[in-house]
Amino acid sequence: MPAFYLTLIAVLLAGFGGRDQATIAGLTARQGQRPGVLLVGLLCAGLTAAFAAWLAGIMLAQLPPPARAIFAGIALGLAGLESILFVPKRRPAEPTNSLGALLLVLLAGQLTDAARFVVFALGVGMAAPLAAGAAGAVGGAILGGAAWAAPQILDGAAARRVRRAIGLVLFLAALILFLREFSIL
Template structure:
């Protein structure tokens, strides 16, 4: 059960600052809160989160315990760097307003976002990749649902830059602590 709750919390926090949440909010404002968009959000979250959690479980037997811990540290650092990377000023345009095109963009973006890095790490570190997957889907889906419901108000209601930078710093600090623990520098 800890892997479910860790994945849920980590995914929700990491998803708050992602480009995908911003894109969903923008598209929701553009499409008027289309229910199809919400369905696409949940479906892409299910597919990407399950894929990375399973991938983590496939990598786990190949790693020694210290290697798993270092992998978690690397995933935390990658998540922090992804959140620290600046976003474009203007959200991208969606000329076709096609749910298929939106799904493809969300799928590719989510495969490398901070939330998926953390679920991948939990898939490696824990024996319960299915629970990590469920937690990741619930956390990511909840944030995307919130972005969808707020629509164009997403960026005005949340201080996204400050959230992104605070989360990036927290993930990088956690990466340093976990890495130092894995190397035996911190006990």
């Protein structure tokens, strides 16, 4: 159970202000709270978390225990860099009304976002891909639901600063994990 709770907290932090959340919030602010947008967001969160957990299970079977922590550190570092470098700047000017297009945009964005890197990293690092995947799906659903219910929370520079700060914390955690694994720290 610790893998579930730790992954849930990490996903909620890493996913705050992400591209997927900004997309859902932008559509909701422009078109209103369409239930289809929420359902597509929940579906994508579940699918991408399951994919990250599946990849973690594959890597877990191939890596010896000492290499798992190093690999998890690399994935956490990538999550931190993604949070620092890819902060959504503004809402889309011409959002489409198509739920199919939204599905494709969310899937493409979530496959390489910080929250799914965290699911992958903790699934491998804690040797619990199923718990990490379940927590990633729940965390992604919470983030998508929050963006749908209150799209204004992502407005302004404060959300971008929080996202970058969380990215810095993730990157530092990865660095500490990496240095500890090599007995440098």
